[in-house]
Amino acid sequence: MTSIKANLADVLERLSEAAIASGRSPTDIHLLAVSKTFPANDVRLAFEAGQKAFGENYVQEGVAKISDLSDIRNQIQWHFIGPLQSNKSKDVAENFDWVHSIDRLKIAQRLNDQRPDHLPPLNVCVQVNISGEASKSGVEPSELVDLCLAIAVMPKIRLRGLMSIPEPTDNETQQKADHKQLFHLFQELKNNPLLQSLSADLDTLSMGMSSDMAAAIAEGSTMVRIGTAIFGKRTYL
């Protein structure tokens, strides 16, 4: 049986190889371990093997795991990466360090209002619906700049970049084409003078999962979200 520790080492090695093959530094690409559906103890094993950033998709499950692992809370970054409903935003604002799935103004406003004062601003990425995206979640590219400008002035959330979930495909050419689109939107955003004047620190391009990690790194990803390749195949109840 392969272990979480061995899987993690393998993923990090492939991450480095993909970075070097694209002329990038492996240290410019962060690994987010996606622990959804896996127990808190698996997160602890990955943590003990050196992993510090974890991603969760479901609010209740994530909050329960964060609470189970309260003894190492200050050494872990918790990222919320799933669809977010308004009635769950308070739990996310109070418990997580990052949210990757901002797709509308109302959610951003609620997170800003609900982020406790004693915590640093919540780091956020806007999720973009690049063409062909299966889930159809995320903001349309045409609405991206306005949403980012609105977020950039909110004091308790900090705009860090963009995220996408392209339609799954084994075709690497298609994978790269999807990632390229998000990369171009990210470049446009970074070059936007209004956003620059609001000093948004746009440093995060959250793209790439177990099956398209190398393609995402080739196209400029700075954070890959890897579940299956670290924790194994998920079984949903």
Ligand SMILES: *Cc1c(COP(=O)(O)O)cnc(C)c1O
């Ligand atoms: C589940 C999930 C992942 C991880 O997917 P794997 O294919 O298991 O690596 C990444 N990002 C999001 C948004 C997810 O929901």
